[in-house]
Every structure is written in C-alpha cells, then in structure tokens.
Amino acid sequence: MSAGPGVPEEHHEVVIIGGGMAGLSCALECFDIQLDVIVLEMQGVVGGQVTEIPFHVRNVAAGVYDDEHPLPLALDRSVAILGDRARRSWPVDRADLAERWVQSAGRRLTAGTIVITTGVGLRRLPAAADGAFGGDVTYELGSDLDRFAGRPVVVIGGGDNATLDALALARAGSSVTLVHRSDHLGSRPDIAGQLRDDPHITELAGWDLDEVRGGDRLQEVVLVRPATGERRSVKASGLVVKVGKAPRTDLFRDQLEVDRSGAVVVDGALATSRPGVFAAGDVVAGAYWRIATAIGQGSLAARSVLRYLASAPR
Secondary structure: OOOOOOOOEEEEEEEEEOOOHHHHHHHHHHHHOOOOEEEEEOOOOOOHHHHHOOOOEEEEOOEEEOOOOHHHHHHHHHHHHHHHHEEEOOOEEEEEOOOOEEEEOOEEEEEEEEEEOOOEEEOOEOOEOOOHHHHOEEOOOHHHHHHHOOOEEEEEOOOHHHHHHHHHHHHOOOEEEEEEOOOOOOOOHHHHHHHHHOOOEEEEEOOEEEEEEEOOOEEEEEEEEOOOOEEEEEEOOEEEEOOOEEEOOOOOOOOOOEOOOOOEOOOOOOEOOOOOEEEOHHHEOOOOOOHHHHHHHHHHHHHHHHHHHHHOOO
C-alpha cells in the first residue's frame, strides 16, 4: 500500500523499533554483518532504561559501572559507529507488520524485516496521575526522597522496588504505609523481613488504590478491598506508586501473538508469529530483565534476521 501523496518513503533491510540495549545490540550486529539497518528511538537519547538506573551496575561482564554516568557514555561511543542510522526522537506512530512498514517523523519506512525492541514502561494507575498535587504523587522516588523525608507516605506495590522504597523512606524519618493487593509480599524474603522489622512501616495487604484527595497538596489516599468492597482512608502527604512494568506493545498487540501481559511471544530464534518480524529484550514474553540478556538477544535477533533475509524470495 502506498504511503500516499506527499509522504516520503524509504526502504531498509532491517528496521528496529526501540533504541534500548536490545535494539542497539541488534543494530550494531546488523551493521557489522553489513545489513542496511535503521534503529528508531522515540526519546532524544538512546539506551532505554539504562539511562534511568540510579545505582551501580556490576552484573555485565564488560565492566563495573559505579554510577549512572559511565555506562550511557560507553554506550554513546559504541552507537557512534551507527552514525545517522541511529535516529533519536523518531517515535513510531503507525505500523503494519503484515506489510512490514512503520511511520515515524512523517516518513514511511518499509522493511525486509522488523525487530521490535520497545522494552517496558512503568505501569500506571488511573487514580494516580504522576506529578499530581504539586509532585506529591510520583512513580519514581529517586531524588524525591528528601522531599518526602519525615512525612506520612503511602507506597503502592508489593515487589522489590516498592519495599525498597518503603525502607528508604522509613530510614529518612517518614511514617510509611505499604499497600499491596496480594495477600503476600512479592519481594525477596530478606527485603520483606527488613520491612516487617521496621516500626515505621505499616503493611496493608489485600488493598487497592481507589482515589487520592487533596487541594494544592495531597492530603489522603482512599483504599478499597476488592474482596469485600470495604473502603478506608489513610492520611498521606506523599504517594509513591510501584506496581511494576508493562510491555510497550500497544502499537502491535493486535497484529501478532502476545501473552496476557501484552509481551511478544517468540520462538527460539526470536521470531514472532508474524513472518519477517522479530522481537528482543524486555518486550519478549518471559524475558529476564537484565542488561546482559537484552544485549545477547539483540545479537541473536540480528543473526535470525540475516538468515531470514537470505532465505526470502528475491
């Protein structure tokens, strides 16, 4: 199908959607084996979640990175090899996986193969808009820790990130209410033990967030127990939401097989249910969310792409 009048078109052997570690690893491998490759990244910087890591990285065999700066800098040096093949601030707003084209930055890019490496994003709660009440509602504690120190804070979530944030807030002098919908914490046993030993943390299991209330600033959080419909209010001047991450597949999930969470189902070669379309990294169903895994899958996807292109009819 034509892009229509006035819409510029271009064709590449490989179009990669997403410039995180999996996408960049795939792009560098494709470039190395002399495939015509383009990687489209919606943000102004590449690296995906690597740019958001607030702690040192020591589980990548290529080195130890003591804070958030050296790893992205090293990544930038690697990506420089791609030149203008790595297109920053090029969000994909339309895609047809059957016809193998995407639309980005007002252009249509057709492809011999497409590789989806869009990763995951924070799962949002409709009742809690990020930054609401002058910033009293947040999905990333990070630099806001000092802001919430000594204040009553509700943390939503029962995984490692939620419990670690609750502990950090308690150490900063906050009185913390940790709310999670499951009957049991999903965090590591050692972290859960620390949390339950902390007198500044109250755990409310089996509750969901229903609404937040306040004026210019947050005043209270309303919870609901799904099993009974019971509601209760908790006074709070801060709300931290940590309810996990969701695959970024809204643009594709009705065009290929995904699992219940929306993650892309692939075979051992990272091929999706759509011929000529592959996926790698955190967006893949059952993925182990680690930098090293994303790098390895990106490289594997490139080799699978090469085999597919070699066997495709000319």
